[in-house]
Amino acid sequence: MGRLIAISNRTAADASARAGGLAVAVWESLTATGGIWFGWSGNIVEDEVGAPEVFTDEGVEFVTTDFTEAEHDGFYLQYANRVIWPVFHYRVDLAHFGHADFDIYAAVNKRIAGLVTPRLKKGDSVWVHDYHFLLMGDYLRQGGWNGPIGFFLHIPFPSPEIFKALPDHERIARAMCEYSVLGFQSTTDRSNFVRYLIENYDAVDEGDGWISVFGRKIRASAYPIGIDAEGFAKASVSERASTAASRIGRFLGGRHLVLGVDRMDYSKGLPQRFEAVGQLFDNFPSTRGVVSVTQIAPPSRSKVEEYRDLRIQLDELAGRINGDYGDLDWIPLRYLARSYDRRELAGLYRIARVCLVTPLRDGMNLVAKEYVMAQDPDDPGVLILSEFAGAAEQLSEALIVNPHDTYKVAETIYQALEMPLEERKARWEKLRDIVVEQDISWWRQKFLDDLSSDLT
Numbered sequence: 001m002g003r004l005i006a007i008s009n010r011t012a013a014d015a016s017a018r019a020g021g022l023a024v025a026v027w028e029s030l031t032a033t034g035g036i037w038f039g040w041s042g043n044i045v046e047d048e049v050g051a052p053e054v055f056t057d058e059g060v061e062f063v064t065t066d067f068t069e070a071e072h073d074g075f076y077l078q079y080a081n082r083v084i085w086p087v088f089h090y091r092v093d094l095a096h097f098g099h100a101d102f103d104i105y106a107a108v109n110k111r112i113a114g115l116v117t118p119r120l121k122k123g124d125s126v127w128v129h130d131y132h133f134l135l136m137g138d139y140l141r142q143g144g145w146n147g148p149i150g151f152f153l154h155i156p157f158p159s160p161e162i163f164k165a166l167p168d169h170e171r172i173a174r175a176m177c178e179y180s181v182l183g184f185q186s187t188t189d190r191s192n193f194v195r196y197l198i199e200n201y202d203a204v205d206e207g208d209g210w211i212s213v214f215g216r217k218i219r220a221s222a223y224p225i226g227i228d229a230e231g232f233a234k235a236s237v238s239e240r241a242s243t244a245a246s247r248i249g250r251f252l253g254g255r256h257l258v259l260g261v262d263r264m265d266y267s268k269g270l271p272q273r274f275e276a277v278g279q280l281f282d283n284f285p286s287t288r289g290v291v292s293v294t295q296i297a298p299p300s301r302s303k304v305e306e307y308r309d310l311r312i313q314l315d316e317l318a319g320r321i322n323g324d325y326g327d328l329d330w331i332p333l334r335y336l337a338r339s340y341d342r343r344e345l346a347g348l349y350r351i352a353r354v355c356l357v358t359p360l361r362d363g364m365n366l367v368a369k370e371y372v373m374a375q376d377p378d379d380p381g382v383l384i385l386s387e388f389a390g391a392a393e394q395l396s397e398a399l400i401v402n403p404h405d406t407y408k409v410a411e412t413i414y415q416a417l418e419m420p421l422e423e424r425k426a427r428w429e430k431l432r433d434i435v436v437e438q439d440i441s442w443w444r445q446k447f448l449d450d451l452s453s454d455l456t
Helices: 022-033 069-088 099-119 136-142 169-176 187-201 229-235 239-252 270-283 305-325 342-351 367-374 406-418 421-437 440-452
Strands: 004-010 036-045 053-057 060-068 125-129 149-152 181-184 204-207 210-213 216-222 256-261 291-296 333-336 354-357 382-386 399-401
Touching (some): 060 069, 060 099, 099 136, 136 169, 169 187, 187 216, 229 342, 229 367, 239 256, 239 291, 270 305, 270 406, 382 406, 382 421
Parallel strands (some): 004 036, 004 125, 036 060, 149 181, 181 216, 291 333
Antiparallel strands (some): 053 060, 204 210, 210 216
């Protein structure tokens, strides 16, 4: 395999962004092959974009471009985050459709493809990431690139009936089929995409991931993304983790900690989770005063109206729960709308008796895997996981719930709090083995092995 060429909305041009997640996997392959990483600079200019910024760090070349105000609005805020994001998370009711925004989305894909193609060489492999660049493969082909192009979708792919709500679904689907390898987080996501192609374009599922459609063969498979498992386990016993655990420990006063960590996003099911917490204290009086729930939810996309509305809703729910159930020396639900360092989070995970990962829909949700790796082997906590998170396919030893059934979620929290140590350890050991075996390096290699088989 020659150079790896990565394309994503944001890059790891800032070295501090290489500490975890996708950057770890991509960075290792980029440094090993002397690759290039293309993406947005993070800068917004008023009218006209100048030449891209090009620089090299640790042998990796970065090519980043500014966005105009119109591009940032139409491409990022509107089409990516107010059309694709809600539809792919099954919230068609929140989508704001507009052809002008799709035109800008397509134009940005085409413009960035125009930066990529002149720098490609025979033997290169291109790896495109996420919903911002669904059309990128098509524009790279139009630019004359015939080599392998992989695409990985980090968010869910919806059922065909939901996907077809997009006015431009056919254009997007045809563009996606210009990729050599399409990667999805779960077999459900992969099945949804393939079913759409079969039902609408007479595609044939050839087996072993191969699909025949539009006169060509492509590979579409599930590649569940992992984490730096051993690295996160070490982070959970670091000095910064211990300090964070000590700080919250003073507040807990010996009470059990039930923890949630999510971006403030309507896909995460936070209002339903708060309602379940209220029902826990209502239906299981023995938990009052002895269980403290902490929800960390840093705001995201604050310029989008739906996110502002969600913030107001969560503020009201948290206030009502604490007003109904709190006491002079006990706050039932602490709700922290700010972000924390990953080592601090690792320390909180380690002391949490229960972790709530209950999104209404999620591509994978790596919080579930981080929680598993942060646990004390001698006294592990219990993971409660939504059946609608991609992680549920791998982490079946968690307590799986339907996040819409708030009474059942409350009952499951109580079950987790009462679970005997022997059962907690048995479940955790099986979860840990999966997270360690199928870590971020496993995910990267699995995808790139399939992509390299398409080298011509």
